[in-house]
Every structure is written in C-alpha cells, then in structure tokens.
Amino acid sequence: AxxxxxxxxxxxxxxxxxxxxxxxxDTSESDYYLFWYKQPPSRQMILVIRQEAYKQQNATENRFSVNFQKAAKSFSLKISDSQLGDAAMYFCAYVPNAGNMLTFGGGTRLMVKP
Amino acid sequence: GAGVSQTPSNKVTEKGKYVELRCDPISGHTALYWYRQSLGQGPEFLIYFQGTGAADDSGLPNDRFFAVRPEGSVSTLKIQRTERGDSAVYLCASSLTGNKNTEAFFGQGTRLTVV
Structure with a gap:
C-alpha cells in the first residue's frame, strides 16, 4: 500500500x-504523479504544483518549486517570497499512473508572519 | 457551473439518521471523486466515478455508505444509520477525463456532524 x-x-x-x-x-510503482495541494480555511483543496515521476526536471510554478528525489522517495515544496495569503494547510499527495485515487499525507500547517 | 458545488455546506444530524450529500461537478467533467477528511488529517479516498459508473469504490468504509451518479453529472453520497465516527468533511472533486494530466478540482466540502 x-x-x-x-x-x-x-x-x-x-x-x-x-x-x-x-x-x-512509499510505493513500489515506478510511474506515478505527485502533487502539493493548499487548503485554506474555506476547505477547498487548490492544486499548487504537480510532478510526473518520469520527469527528472523539478516542477516550478512562479514562487513554488519542488525538490523531487525519486530514489529517496522525497518530494519537498519550496515557497519563495512568502506572502500572507500563503498561510494554509498544505497536503502532499500521490497517485500511481495505473490508479485513480489520491493518497494524501497528514498535512502541514503553514503560518506566515508579517 | 464555475466550479464544483457541494450542498449542504454544513449538516448536523442525529446518530442513526440517514443523510444525503450532493456534489455538482464542473460541467463536462466525466470523472468524479469523493473523499472524507477527518479532523486534523488528510483526505481519504471513498469512491471514483467515470461517467455514470463507479469505477472504484474500494474506499467506502462499509455498507452504510453508498454513492450514485445516475446521469453522469450530479452525484449523491448517501450514509445510512449515521454514527458519530462519520463526522468529517466530505470533499468532492471532478476532472475532465480522469487522466492524471488533467487537474482535479475540489469543492468546498460538506461538514457532517453526527450528534
């Protein structure tokens, strides 16, 4: 699992x-997708960034970038120039290419201090 | 519609009662997903529809939970004989095709409280 x-x-x-x-x-699959979602107090999950496992290049979206280490099974999110609006819960998620269900992590609450 | 709409936004029900939670996906989206998010945790998969059919219902916790999507658009999650442990936020998402390259858009969820 x-x-x-x-x-x-x-x-x-x-x-x-x-x-x-x-x-x-943790996965035994070789082909999969990884995501970072943002969940503000409104509860709506918003896609921040997506990474396909077969792509070695790290995904970037404006101030958001990832460090994808496939061998280490690590997928960290870097937020540059943090803004007050970035404060939210952030969830990492995985889906195998052969599947349809997202598996989410337990979340990280990000606080941004003015 | 402009986004995924879920109704009601909040629902309080008594233990043992029956509830229905509704999801209106983005028009034209063939894939629809239900997730359950307990307090302080990440969402957990319940069921996935492709069109009218449930392509994967492996996440439904027991036979008290059932979901339908009769016309391939609106979906209803039905919970019978509710228990206090069913209290959670129920999230719905839709995507154009279900392909991993297409983004899944989430609604704002229904917060279910069983008292």
Missing part, C-alpha cells in the same frame, strides 16, 4: 522569506 508522510505538523515563515515543506512517500 502506498503511504505519504509529512513530518512537519506546523511550519512558520516570515513574510518575504523562503520555506520548505517536507514530504516522503
């Missing part, structure tokens, strides 16, 4: 600084 682990229940960052959220996963 696949598992996704986020070892940081809470993280704090100063506005305009950089923060990295950690995620590790």
């Amino acid at each position: 696949q598992t996704v682990t986020q070892s940081q229940p809470e993280m704090s960052v100063q506005e305009a600084e950089t923060v990295t959220l950690s995620c590790t996963y």
